[in-house]
Amino acid sequence: MADTHQRLLDAAQRLFTERGFAKVTVRDITSEAQANLAAVSYHFGDKLGLYESVLEMGLRFALELNESTMLPREGHNAEECLRYYVQHYLPRIIHADTRGWIYQLLKHESADPTPVARRYVQQAIMPRIEYLIGVVRDLFGDGASPDRIGRCVTSIQAQCLFYLPDPFKSMVRPGWQPHTEEEIRDTAEHIAEFSLAGIRAMANLRRGPRVRPR
């Protein structure tokens, strides 16, 4: 039959994405892939080996996608870059179950880490965060404290990641999640404008009267 190796990878990707590493059995995978139970041992050594291979696929995919969120800093001002970033990052967060399955998979990883995560973090996430830090630093104009910049980056990242598909959140407010292209665009616009306003406010705060909520 056609390449068992590949069929296993595909099935594993689908199932791991859906349920995470621990809640998928080797039997689930081999049955979905129409392969023999022992095929996993044969082709990947063991279950974790298969998982690593899937994550490897995801890493390559994520690196590609990363590129497409980061407008080159030369020739574009920081505001443009931030808007562009959110507009291109958000859709793939929201469609995590299909195109950007890797983000969905990482959500399971976050709740229940396997030893494989570290390299992914370093290669795929950190560059994007560094990029965002640069953009926000520019938005502040004159030097702001790294703390302040970090908090703003966190605010942006938090707003985006919150839109990861999540059955639990859907329980709270069914239909809360944007679906159509237009809804997603509007949501991205919201996040960008909301954040730009927030950052500007934090920048003014630096020398304006300090408002201390008690």
Added chain:
Amino acid sequence: MADTHQRLLDAAQRLFTERGFAKVTVRDITSEAQANLAAVSYHFGDKLGLYESVLEMGLRFALELNESTMLPREGHNAEECLRYYVQHYLPRIIHADTRGWIYQLLKHESADPTPVARRYVQQAIMPRIEYLIGVVRDLFGDGASPDRIGRCVTSIQAQCLFYLPDPFKSMVRPGWQPHTEEEIRDTAEHIAEFSLAGIRAMANLRRGPRVRPR
């Protein structure tokens, strides 16, 4: 020996919080509680029954905590309420591993839901969201679309929840998380001011010139 029932609850709370329902065995719990393996069946029927009891404890706890985040709307303006909300909500998100363990437990629930979650959502989360919607609606002053209000509430909630302790995020930026009372207060202030600025911007946008990022 002293109340086995209670010792089981305590151990279960600690372990479920740490690892989630699936990754804790009955033997883990009974050994931690220095009780016999069969004690879980005897006192709670089965493992899920014990889990439900733990979640019941958490629900009572969360309802208490909820109260303390919601400043009465009469006698306080919306800005005050928002600042107060974040200042009191954030610390318990951040200390989720100790005082507010229920939030930590719910994170596992979110990645891997058990049948017990629904009631929790309805009783503990929805009232708080409704409250926030009211506050944000007031901040807009004149009627804004529910979509717009919902997106702002989501932005606030996202920023707060992002600070849930998370080994994965700590891998990205070690020490990113505020620890001391003062750091937490500063972070809460950031979220409140950032969000207030964002909301004001969204409110002005309604009749000002519409900025369309391309």
Added chain:
DNA sequence: AGTCGATTCATACACTTGTTTGAATCGCAC
């Protein structure tokens, strides 16, 4: 002391899990 219900205990059972095994089968070069 004796009784009886509540609780604890050691053990066993049925089931699922990841992995191993050794034979069977396939796909080709010769």
Added chain:
DNA sequence: GTGCGATTCAAACAAGTGTATGAATCGACT
């Protein structure tokens, strides 16, 4: 066709899981 390495297969294994069982122990009341 023959041989041979790569692959597939059914079956078994060992470890771990939640739960059930029935005897032993406890604790208070008469």
